[in-house]
Amino acid sequence: MPFNENHKRYLLAAFQHVDKLLAQAVAGLGQADGDLLFPSCLPDVSPTQRRVIADYLASFRRVARRFLEAVPVHPDAPSKGGLWTFRVALDFVWIALAEVEPKRLGNYGALDADAAQETKQALAGLQLILGQLTEYVDRGMSGEMHAHE
DSSP: OSEEEEEHHHHHHHHHHHHHHHHHHHHHHOOSSSOSOOOOOOOOOHHHHHHHHHHHHHHHHHHHHHHHHHHHOOOOSSSHHHHHHHHHHHHHHHHHHHSHHHHHGGGSSSSHHHHHHHHHHHHHHHHHHHHHHHHHHHHHHTTTTTTTT
């Protein structure tokens, strides 16, 4: 047997780590929504560069996949869906927004009435949109909408 179980576990962990590193690096090239409040990198990648990088990464992953299948290394199937993961993130966004309510901001120093009102108005708008997004995602999780709408 060319690879024992310890080798296989190590190879799996190493290639999972590599895949995550590449995914993070690609995310730095520019997000799909393209309008982050706080981008982590300068938007200096052209569409052509993005396509060429994607092609190289596809080739890289094909070679890696062939190697792992030959070993054979079999990762566990994902146990959670992307929609569920996104929905959980929305819960944390709700919590983060609750933490910037004027009464909580007052814990960091006095907040005048105009600043408190401005914060309340901004939060109301954000919570309205977030509520609509949450409902939309919940409908998708319950099967009330098709994945390709």
